[in-house]
Amino acid sequence: MDKKMDLFQPPYPRYSPQNKESFAYTTLIKRWPSILTNIISTLSNETHKLHSSHDVNSEEKLEEGKKMIEKLALLIYEMGHGGELTPLENDHEPNISCYNDELSLWSPLQRKWTHANWLFAECYLYRRIRQVFSLTRHWRSFDPFFYQKEDTYRSSLGAIVHLAQALNSMVERTDLQVGYGSAGSPLEMAFLEMIQSDLWGNATDLSLLVDLKYEDLKQLQAVGAKAQAEQAKLILRNDLPKVWEHLKTLRGARVDVVLDNAGFELYTDLILADFLVSCTPFVNEVVFHPKSIPWFVSDVVPFDFTWAIDILLDESFFSTASPPPTPTELESLAVLATRWKGHLASGAFKLSVPLDTPLGGDTPTGGFWTTQYAYQDMPLVAPKLVEELGKSGLVIFKGDLNYRKLIGDAAWPPTTPFDTALGPLAGTMNLVSLRTNKADTICGLDEGVAEKVEAQDKDWRVSGKYAVISFSPKRIS
Structure with missing residues (x-):
């Protein structure tokens, strides 16, 4: 994204978890952690299967799976403890700069999960989840859902x-x-x-x-x-x-x-x-x-x-x-x-x-x-x-x-x-x-x-x- 791009600005504010009466707040506190926990559960089941697998790549895939679970658990922690939306790593897939360029324009407070633009944060979340998988060798084609x-x-x-x-x-x-x-x-x-x-x-x-x-x-x-x-x-x-x-x-x-x-x-x-x-x-x-x-x-x-x-x-x-x-x-x-x-x-x-x-x-x-x-x-x-x-x-x-x-x-x-x-x-x-x-x-x-x-x-x-x-x-x- 061109940082100078003149995007449309509605005359009314966009929804944010700052409003604790909003569905955005409920999403941050309950829905997103539940969704991430379900992914962790799915990965745990998959890695458990690898223990008895005869696949020559199973050991390497198992280690990748464990590291992915750690990353997702860290993401849940960030959401619940005032963390910030951090820049995405380059995984050589589309849609990295559009998120990172916009994040670079925000103040530290705006980047906090509790204060971010809800629409941006929700899209960013799923791109970041994708990155957990795309940065691996053996899980790139795995759909956790x-x-x-x-x-x-x-x-x-x-x-x-x-x-x-x-x-x-x-x-x-x-x-x-x-x-x-x-x-x-x-x-x-x-x-x-x-x-x-x-x-x-x-x-x-x-x-x-x-x-x-x-x-x-x-x-x-x-x-x-x-x-x-x-x-x-x-x-x-x-x-x-x-x-x-x-x-x-x-x-x-x-x-x-x-x-x-x-x-x-x-x-x-x-x-x-x-x-x-x-x-x-x-x-x-x-x-x-x-x-x-x-x-x-x-x-x-x-x-x-x-x-x-x-x-x-x-x-x-x-x-x-x-x-x-x-x-x-x-x-x-x-x-x-x-x-x-x-x-x-x-x-x-x-x-x-x-x-x-x-x-x-x-x-x-x-x-x-x-x-x-x-x-x-x-x-x-x-x-x-x-x-x-x-x-x-x-x-x-x-x-x-x-x-x-x-x-x-x-x-x-x-x-x-x-x-x-x-x-x-x-x-x-x-x-x-x-x-x-x-x-x-x-x-x-x-x-x-x-x-x-x-x-x-x-x-x-x-x-x-x-x-x-x-x-x-x-x-x-």
């Missing part, structure tokens, strides 16, 4: 099967597009169900649900028309009618999805993408944008993307689910996965980076998503990415972190127009943010909505119970 992603995917079987059967049925229909231009058409109703399923799929964010029992997932993954109707009441800003009207203007267009969580949420992203490609005349191609390193526990890396499709064809994967899938249900998953692999082969589904991109791999634009930058600064720091996304018929930003980055994680008044909060990004592309509320920042609400919900539920900003769907159209230049 994969086992959690895998377990939650398996635990989501009920919702996975339900959506597979619903979408397979839609794909087989020949009358779905009849009269789609009229209000309340079957295609519109199907679209609303698919996109709401994609919205609420974000409820399984592992970075936020670190203490959630897997059996509670079913309550967070309600699908079906009746459940969707009830959940729609919890969408505090709902621009879906605008999104639908925009979609109807497209023909054979491209849609981009800036991904959030792996596992069930990624599955719902694929469901929505398949619906758009297979059931509507609007979209011929969907481009998915993953992260380049393990990020915010459950975010999608390239391996997660192909694995989530391939594993649907492995009948043994869900065999330990309770209850296990029936032969009919397994067949519905196989039909779905086979169609998705066909979409990959034809180019209807694409990843924005090569499918075999390794963790930490350098790509022209893929690394931007793991910088600390708010998306308001995307036109300045990643103009080629903005230009590319501007070619898309619609860019879908998934989840809470993407929303926080879209509006800079600032303490905007809740009635601030969404386009105002987007700053320089507004008007550069057709974008919609699908976000369940899991952090304090929010904008775009009608007058009185925040006060009404606050009176009913003090945790409405962070609980994931409520959502916002915010649309911003591209300006015609």
